[in-house]
Amino acid sequence: MSGKLFGDIEYMKGIGSIKGEKYRRLGITTPYELLFHIPRNYLDFSRCVPLSEAVTGENNFLRLTVIKKLPVQSVRKGLAVAKATATDGTDDILLVFYNNIYTFNTLKENHIYYMYGKVTGNLIKKEMNAPVFLSEGDNLIQPVYRLTKGLSLNVIRNDIKRAIEILVNEPSETLPESIRREYNLAPLVWSLENIHFPENSLSADNARYRLAFEELLKLQLGMLMLKSRSKSHTAFKMNKNTDISDFLDSLPFRLTDGQKKATDEITADLCRDVPMNRLLQGDVGSGKTAVASVACYFSAKNGIQSALMAPTEILAVQHYNTLCGFLEPFGINVCLLTGSVTAKNKSAIREKILSGYYDVIVGTHAIIQKDVEYKSLGLVITDEQHRFGVAQRSALAGKGISPHRLVMSATPIPRTLALMIYGDLDISVIRQLPQGRKPIKTYAVTGKMRHRAFNFVRDRLSEGRQAYVVCPMIEDSDSELLAVRSYAENAVKEDLRGFSVEILHGKMSANEKDRVMKKFRDGNTDVLICTTVVEVGVDVPNAVVMVIENAERFGLSQIHQLRGRVGRGQFESSCILITDNLSEECRHRMKIMSSTTDGFKISEEDLKMRGPGDFFGNAQHGLPPVKVADISCDMELMQTAHRCAEEILLADPLLESEDNKCLKNEIVKLFQNGITG
Numbered sequence: 277m278s279g280k281l282f283g284d285i286e287y288m289k290g291i292g293s294i295k296g297e298k299y300r301r302l303g304i305t306t307p308y309e310l311l312f313h314i315p316r317n318y319l320d321f322s323r324c325v326p327l328s329e330a331v332t333g334e335n336n337f338l339r340l341t342v343i344k345k346l347p348v349q350s351v352r353k354g355l356a357v358a359k360a361t362a363t364d365g366t367d368d369i370l371l372v373f374y375n376n377i378y379t380f381n382t383l384k385e386n387h388i389y390y391m392y393g394k395v396t397g398n399l400i401k402k403e404m405n406a407p408v409f410l411s412e413g414d415n416l417i418q419p420v421y422r423l424t425k426g427l428s429l430n431v432i433r434n435d436i437k438r439a440i441e442i443l444v445n446e447p448s449e450t451l452p453e454s455i456r457r458e459y460n461l462a463p464l465v466w467s468l469e470n471i472h473f474p475e476n477s478l479s480a481d482n483a484r485y486r487l488a489f490e491e492l493l494k495l496q497l498g499m500l501m502l503k504s505r506s507k508s509h510t511a512f513k514m515n516k517n518t519d520i521s522d523f524l525d526s527l528p529f530r531l532t533d534g535q536k537k538a539t540d541e542i543t544a545d546l547c548r549d550v551p552m553n554r555l556l557q558g559d560v561g562s563g564k565t566a567v568a569s570v571a572c573y574f575s576a577k578n579g580i581q582s583a584l585m586a587p588t589e590i591l592a593v594q595h596y597n598t599l600c601g602f603l604e605p606f607g608i609n610v611c612l613l614t615g616s617v618t619a620k621n622k623s624a625i626r627e628k629i630l631s632g633y634y635d636v637i638v639g640t641h642a643i644i645q646k647d648v649e650y651k652s653l654g655l656v657i658t659d660e661q662h663r664f665g666v667a668q669r670s671a672l673a674g675k676g677i678s679p680h681r682l683v684m685s686a687t688p689i690p691r692t693l694a695l696m697i698y699g700d701l702d703i704s705v706i707r708q709l710p711q712g713r714k715p716i717k718t719y720a721v722t723g724k725m726r727h728r729a730f731n732f733v734r735d736r737l738s739e740g741r742q743a744y745v746v747c748p749m750i751e752d753s754d755s756e757l758l759a760v761r762s763y764a765e766n767a768v769k770e771d772l773r774g775f776s777v778e779i780l781h782g783k784m785s786a787n788e789k790d791r792v793m794k795k796f797r798d799g800n801t802d803v804l805i806c807t808t809v810v811e812v813g814v815d816v817p818n819a820v821v822m823v824i825e826n827a828e829r830f831g832l833s834q835i836h837q838l839r840g841r842v843g844r845g846q847f848e849s850s851c852i853l854i855t856d857n858l859s860e861e862c863r864h865r866m867k868i869m870s871s872t873t874d875g876f877k878i879s880e881e882d883l884k885m886r887g888p889g890d891f892f893g894n895a896q897h898g899l900p901p902v903k904v905a906d907i908s909c910d911m912e913l914m915q916t917a918h919r920c921a922e923e924i925l926l927a928d929p930l931l932e933s934e935d936n937k938c939l940k941n942e943i944v945k946l947f948q949n950g951i952t953g
Contacts, residue, residue, distance in 0.1 A: 280442050281308040287905040289438055299428045311468050313432070314487070314903050315419035319408065321390035324418045327367035327402065330395045338391045338404070340364055342371075342383050352653045362389075369395070369402045376406065388412040417474050420891065436472050443468060450942055451490055452935040455920065462486045468581070471904075485913070488905035492917035498943045500921055504929065509549055510653030511677040514578040516547040523573045524605065527566065532938035534706035535563050541704045542682065546655070552680035557689065558706035559875035560840025561713060564684045565595060567706070568657050569602045571682060576608045576635040580654035583637040585644065587659070589614045589786065590793045594814045595659065596638040603636060613639035613648070616787070634867060657682045686840070687833060688875035707876065715873050716843040720827065720853040720866035729823065729852045730771035736821050737775050739803050741847060743821040745805045746838055748829040763825070764805045772803055806835060811843060817845025827853035827869075828862045833884035836875050 280288070286296025288307045304310050323337045330336040340362035348358045358373040358380035373380040383389070393407035408429070410418065423431045426484075447465045455461070461472075467486040474480035520543070522953070524531065531539065538556055545552030559563045572582040584599070586592040596612040603610055611625050611634040622642075628634050632651035637643055656679050683701065721729055733743050749759045764779045778801045780792045790807065796804045797816050804810065804819075808830070824835060824840045835853065843849035853866055868881050905913065924936065933941035 281311075281439075281446070281448070282306050285310060288435070288442075290435060292947040295427070295431075298424055301424045302422065302427070304438055307442055310436060310439045311443060311472075312903060313421060313436070314471060316422055317420040318474075319392050319418045319420060320416065320477070321392065321410055321418065324390060327364045327369055330402070332395055332397065332402075334395070336395050336404075337395060338364060338369070338386065338395075340369065340371075340391055341386050343368070345380075345383060345385055348377060348380070351684055355753075362391075367402070369404055371407060372403055372405045374406065383409075390414070390416065415473050415475070417476065417480065432650075433472075440469055440472065448938075450938045451493075452939070454935070455493075455924075459489060459916070459920065461489060484904060484932050487908055488913060489917055491904050491913050492910070493920055494939065494943050494946055496914075496918045496921035497924065497939065498947045501931075501943070502947075503927055504925070509678065510551040510654070510680065512546075512551075512575075512578075512580050512652070512679060513549055514546045514574065514580065516544075518543075518574055518577050520570060520574055520577070523570065523602075526605065527602065529566075529710060531566065532563065532706070532710060534558070534708045534710040535567050538567050538704040538706055541702075542567065542571050543574050545702075546571070546578075546680055551678045552655075552682065553701050554682050555701040555703045556682055556684045556706070557703060558684075558686065559688050559709065560686050560837060561709055561844060562658075562686075562706040563710050564686070564706065565598055566602075566657075568682065568684065569599055571655060571657070572599065572636045573603060573606065573608065575655045575680075576603070576606075578654075579652065580651055581629075581632065581635055581637065581652050582655040582657065583639075583643055583650070583653055584657040584659065586638070586640060588790070589640050590618060590790045590797070590814050591659065592638055592640050599636055599638060608635045609633060610636040610638060613637060613642050615640060615642050616790075617642070650853050653679055655680045655682065658685065659684045663728075687837065688879045714843060716822075716839055716849045716854065716872075718839065718851045718870045720855065720870050722858075723854060723856045726854060727771065728855065732850070732852070733821050733823060734771070734775075734801075736850075737772075740818075741818040741821070742796065742799070742801070742816060743803045743823065743840055744810060746810065746820060746824045746825065747805065747807060748826045749807070760805055760807055767803075767805065775802040777801070777803045777805060780809060782807055782809045790815060807837065810838070815844045816841070818847070819844070820847045820849040822838050822849075824851065824853050827855040828857040828867065832865060832878045833870060833875070835869055836873075836878045839869075839873075 283306060284296065285291055285299050285305055285307060286293050290749075291299070299305070299310065302313065304313055319337075320335055324339040324437065325336060327338060330338065343361045343363055343365075345360045346358070348356055349510065350356050354375075355379055356375055358377055360383055362369055362371055362382070371383075377425045389409045389411060391404065391407040391409040393404045395402055395404055397403050410416070419436075421429060425430070443465055447463075449464050451461065451464070456463070462482050462485075464466050464486075467483040470479040470483035474483065538558075542552065542554060542556070545554060556564050556567060568584065572584070575582045584592075586595055592612065593606065594615055598609065600610045603814055609628075611628065613625055613629075614623065625634070626648055629637055630649045630651055637650075642648070658681075670844055719729075722801075724805065737743060743846065745763070747760045747763050760779050764777055768775075768777050778792050778795060780789060780796075784792070792801075792804070793810075793814060795801050795821075797814055799818060819842050822839055824838060826836065830838070835851075839851040851869075853869060855862060855866065865881075868878060874876060924931070924939075928936050931937070931943070
């Protein structure tokens, strides 16, 4: 491929060091990466309407002739206003530009332009402020990009045109011709030209299809190669006749059918020649830790160590206490290793881990540090998998010799999407909740009922119970969204007067978060006012009410995760969703949350309505980001790409053929440390 395409972005014509730094803020370091700065939308100037049909107060497309440019006025220091009169041949409109004289000067009198912007005014006098415009003869479908300070839409468009020129002069292709023919895919050069500057909507669709297919194909190839690499022989094949009946009988509850099935699948995997590589997926409170404890017991009976990594110290402590209660009566030694353990104690724990004294090691990232060595680590478990990337769970697995791997997630995911996110894993699903678990009653109300809702909260607090209040922001801003700090200050004076309140948010240090959460767990705080940082939290059986402010700002699955923080004890629990958004979509979403507690049903609805960005957040579960494909709409395409990936790897498992070399290079770059050659 062209050296110019993969050179530093600042050396591309028209860029330079200053603009190059701005592009780096967008994650763009080369002209090739600039080509994959995919438009988030398009402005279709072919949809022009007459001025008489323009909707006041909304954006409109207009075809106008500039009649007269008026002298630029300096209203006050630092504010220059430029105006021009334009007509569509029947009606006139005033074009207004604030502090944008350069753009205004490009307009010429008696020339025709296609314009886009918000029309204000009335039937007699209309205005359009800061319109986006094209000259007659320009491509009528124009891309809209994600911007950053100092890079305008026109600047990015012009730079992408120059990057396309480089690509056209030295064309390249990543997909073998046989795949393009079989799946009716356009060439790469044409696709990149037409994803940015399509001749029509059909061209844009065909370009997006080709690029989305390639993106999903590379992702599936990478995940399948990871899965294949994990199928090497393990040093920890266990005895299938290992008796665990005494352990199951000792548990203070009976396993649900879902837990039994997951346990059978996991223990069967542990007895195979190849390492287990399995996802244990279950709704909030479905009993995944109990299943993990069975796996740890099974391993210990075979003389093999297990390690469980949690994303936070307080969650690690919770797992440690649970596993101690289950396992230590059987002489299985469990230790806790976190960042807050003193250096002296860490040293002693590390020695006992290396000697094999500890059978089960529970902790945070501390258990994957270089100075932690294991005697016979054969089972590694990561909890709340979506908080760890592929590289982190690989680092834990690297502590053993091809150990068995189990990852747990409380985010219910539709099967097809799980194929995308966890393509390198087999999947076990627990759909049932343990017997006796009371359903959480959910209510959606407007802000007018806030005081009534908090009267309900006060009643529960007066009974000795505890509550969460979730807000979508940390600091106040121009937005009407409620902020944690000011919300807490007002609450202690009004609705929560007389009760102890603490705040918890993502900008706090790990130690401070743990201190606040421990205080709440121990019952020393009545109400925890927090952001979604509490989504992955510890069990607080005494917490029975969850209030979520600005509920319209959260995805359904996220609300479900938050709601799962209550209802973890013997008391009846409630979740109150407060929103003043009365749109039909919001009403539908609140109705879903109020009518079901089935996380899998909710996740399917959430995916349909909001797509995977809100479903998972920006982290994408540690996987490379998806730029072109829309997972919520491209399920069929993803399945097609998955089949294609399987066919390719069946014929060429290591992508060593000449046809697949470009694909392999792309996958290595995409996964970086995840796959190496």
